[in-house]
Amino acid sequence: MCNLVHSTARVFTHALPIDLMTPPLSEDDSWAAFCVAISRAWAVSRWGSVGVVVGCSGGADSVALLRALCELRSHRLPDACQGFIVAAHLNHGIRGDESDGDQAFVRELADELGVDFLTDNVVGDPSTDEDSLRRFRMSFLRQQAERIGARYVALGHTADDNIETVLHHLFRGTGPAGLAGIAPHRSLGQDLVLTRPMLSITRRVVREVLDSVGQRWREDSSNQNGDYRRNWIRHELIPLVRSKYPDAENAMARAARSQREWRSVIDSLADDWRDRHLISADPLELGRDASTDSCIVIAALQQIWTEQGWPQRAMTMRHWQQLYNSINAASDTVDRYQMPGGIDVCCAERGVVLDATSLRRSP
Numbered sequence: 001m002c003n004l005v006h007s008t009a010r011v012f013t014h015a016l017p018i019d020l021m022t023p024p025l026s027e028d029d030s031w032a033a034f035c036v037a038i039s040r041a042w043a044v045s046r047w048g049s050v051g052v053v054v055g056c057s058g059g060a061d062s063v064a065l066l067r068a069l070c071e072l073r074s075h076r077l078p079d080a081c082q083g084f085i086v087a088a089h090l091n092h093g094i095r096g097d098e099s100d101g102d103q104a105f106v107r108e109l110a111d112e113l114g115v116d117f118l119t120d121n122v123v124g125d126p127s128t129d130e131d132s133l134r135r136f137r138m139s140f141l142r143q144q145a146e147r148i149g150a151r152y153v154a155l156g157h158t159a160d161d162n163i164e165t166v167l168h169h170l171f172r173g174t175g176p177a178g179l180a181g182i183a184p185h186r187s188l189g190q191d192l193v194l195t196r197p198m199l200s201i202t203r204r205v206v207r208e209v210l211d212s213v214g215q216r217w218r219e220d221s222s223n224q225n226g227d228y229r230r231n232w233i234r235h236e237l238i239p240l241v242r243s244k245y246p247d248a249e250n251a252m253a254r255a256a257r258s259q260r261e262w263r264s265v266i267d268s269l270a271d272d273w274r275d276r277h278l279i280s281a282d283p284l285e286l287g288r289d290a291s292t293d294s295c296i297v298i299a300a301l302q303q304i305w306t307e308q309g310w311p312q313r314a315m316t317m318r319h320w321q322q323l324y325n326s327i328n329a330a331s332d333t334v335d336r337y338q339m340p341g342g343i344d345v346c347c348a349e350r351g352v353v354l355d356a357t358s359l360r361r362s363p
């Protein structure tokens with residue numbers, strides 16, 4: 001358990017909507033091409049007139065994203081437009097002065113770009129794992145976005161992050177969803193969407209375009225994120241693969257993209273399966289089915305887990321398969337067991353009941 005104490009959030013405000021003094025985009029430079037790539041991934045017309053919270057670590061990727069969104073908005077939309085951009089930074093406090101330096105850097109950048117800055121400090125244990133840090137960050141960004149009525153939280157994940165994630169999932173064990181990589185958009189609640197508009201842009205390009213406009217960023221002195229397996233993938237495995245297969249990264253990105261397309265077909269079949277097999281919502285009971293392919297039933301089960309907010313981290317393909325077998329089994333098979341995360345499964349005569357009572361009771 002890590003020990004975290006939140007300090008009072010410091011909020012620095014500026015007049016909204018933003019009014020930038022940056023030069024107009026010319027189509028012949030690399031920075032302009034970068035902005036165009038972002039606007040192709042996430043059209044300004046979709047976000048320019050609503051609130052966007054940009055999660056900014058001070059690293060190259062999120063600095064480039066913040067600056068590009070500010071420029072796109074100011075050059076592509078009329079002044080009267082009511083949207084706004086806010087830069088948000090969570091100081092995890094695990095790298096001492098360097099963490100404070102990152103926070104100060106993002107505050108200055110927000111100031112230069114003329115956008116609001118939201119921040120919070122966390123007094124963290126340096127041994128806190130990367131997953132927990134990510135969860136704290138997401139909860140901070142989500143809370144801030146909800147508080148100020150933003151419609152989007154934007155993050156600076158790149159094509160490299162996507163490939164590293166796919167490989168990490170593959171080695172750890174995953175199903176089709178894990179091989180589809182990082183989702184470009186994901187719902188964070190009723191009126192809030194998480195978006196990642198830089199998934200087709202590489203880390204190398206981001207640094208080149210920032211250099212081309214003289215935009216500084218903060219470099220993590222350790223050049224490592226906290227997960228040693230991801231560092232190994234980033235610093236050792238991928239360079240080795242590239243030395244034998246120069247186009248491997250593009251090939252992996254294409255494979256993940258097509259996996260994502262297949263995934264969306266399966267998701268709509270899974271939606272349809274749920275409509276036909278949901279017997280009751282409370283308790284959640286699913287009818288027996290011996291004829292539908294496992295990939296569709298498992299996708300439907302994963303959707304249910306996500307919607308219900310049930311823990312999924314410890315659920316492996318073996319667990320999903322076990323659930324599928326129960327749904328697929330003959331109607332006289334009566335059985336009871338528990339999934340990791342605390343969901344009880346009861347195989348009754350007409351179907352399978354999923355019960356979260358034990359989960360709600362656990363501290």
Ligand SMILES: Nc1ncnc2c1ncn2[C@@H]1O[C@H](COP(=O)(O)OP(=O)(O)OP(=O)(O)O)[C@@H](O)[C@H]1O
Binds near residue numbers: 059
């Ligand atoms: N401390 C933070 N506060 C707010 N947002 C953050 C913070 N750290 C990361 N993010 C957001 O999450 C995204 C992914 O995080 P990740 O740890 O992969 O990024 P990073 O390598 O630290 O920084 P960057 O992506 O900015 O170069 C970042 O691009 C950024 O949008």
